[in-house]
Amino acid sequence: MKNLSDDTEAIELDLLVQAIFRKYHYDFRDYSAASLKRRLIQAREHFQCRTFSALQERVMHDANLLPELVGFLTIQVSEMFRDPGFFRAVREQVVPHLRTYPSLKIWVAGCSSGEELYSLAILFREEGLEERTMFYATDINTEALRKAEAGVYDLERISLFTANHQKSGGKSSLSDYYTAAYGAAVFDKSLRRRTVFSDHTLASDAVFAEVHLVCCRNVLIYFNRELQDRAVGLFKDSLVRRGFLGLGSKESLHFSAHAGDFAEFSREQRLYQKRQ
Incomplete structure (x- = not known):
């Protein structure tokens, strides 16, 4: 039997990504689902939001949060002459x-x-x-x-x-x-x-x-x-x-x-x- 809370979280995550795309034109819709969820959970905790819906409400109404949120969703781990x-x-x-x-x-x-x-x-x-x-x-x-x-x-x-x-x-x-x-x-x-x-x-x-x-x-x-x-x-x-x-x-x-x-x-x- 499906976990209803998991279904709700998946819907909220999808709506958050869609909202970021429609309002700010940052397109994360085709990023790896597992990686995207992991990073959005980190962002949710950082911004002290209980749910993805709460995070969506904040970023939709405060564009100043966007650069920091995008930082969670993009990869910034590197080194010079790596490999x-x-x-x-x-x-x-x-x-x-x-x-x-x-x-x-x-x-x-x-x-x-x-x-x-x-x-x-x-x-x-x-x-x-x-x-x-x-x-x-x-x-x-x-x-x-x-x-x-x-x-x-x-x-x-x-x-x-x-x-x-x-x-x-x-x-x-x-x-x-x-x-x-x-x-x-x-x-x-x-x-x-x-x-x-x-x-x-x-x-x-x-x-x-x-x-x-x-x-x-x-x-x-x-x-x-x-x-x-x-x-x-x-x-x-x-x-x-x-x-x-x-x-x-x-x-x-x-x-x-x-x-x-x-x-x-x-x-x-x-x-x-x-x-x-």
């Missing part, structure tokens, strides 16, 4: 292909607070490609974008970032790229002078540029299958012929509707190349 093997593969296997282009565009989709962007900016500088490259860093969370553009990280995280950089085949010291002060590391503004920061949602927004490399790592795992296919379709339509797509270590195109449009470039590092 160093991925960045080593980009450096050693992808960069030789990218060198053949006179100019480059790189899309960091779901850039969160910017760790992935700065990792790529440093890598491209070390490989001599920075001056011919434009980066697009996008995220649904405007507060995360603000942090990404600031480029400030807790100093206690830098030892991990440094170790990852070295393992990725770094050709310099990470300390060359930041200034330490007051318990924080402030990354050099020059690393983002060729970056466009913009809000963009993979759930409903369209292609905005033709790019040579898309990095969207550890984002698709929070989407349901339909939204995963939509996102991969956007990446396919954005990429030049034989352009590259990088996914997270737990992500794959194996079951994607667009799997046939890509060849595995590095199975271990989840790097794919768009077919001609």
Whole structure:
């Protein structure tokens, strides 16, 4: 026999997500149900609401709560040169292909607070490609974008970032790229002078540029299958012929509707190349 309270909670959760979409145009309707519920429970407790309906009433009548609520619903856990093997593969296997282009565009989709962007900016500088490259860093969370553009990280995280950089085949010291002060590391503004920061949602927004490399790592795992296919379709339509797509270590195109449009470039590092 069904638990009526569970049914009520499921209806309330669905109505909350629909309400956020209709009023604020943030579309979480096709996010993984389990992940979405877990995060909304955390938000409900944070805002001291007894039910999802109570949370819905608050956010519908107080737009100032929205940025904080969106923070609970988006993924903001990252680190510089996360999964160093991925960045080593980009450096050693992808960069030789990218060198053949006179100019480059790189899309960091779901850039969160910017760790992935700065990792790529440093890598491209070390490989001599920075001056011919434009980066697009996008995220649904405007507060995360603000942090990404600031480029400030807790100093206690830098030892991990440094170790990852070295393992990725770094050709310099990470300390060359930041200034330490007051318990924080402030990354050099020059690393983002060729970056466009913009809000963009993979759930409903369209292609905005033709790019040579898309990095969207550890984002698709929070989407349901339909939204995963939509996102991969956007990446396919954005990429030049034989352009590259990088996914997270737990992500794959194996079951994607667009799997046939890509060849595995590095199975271990989840790097794919768009077919001609």
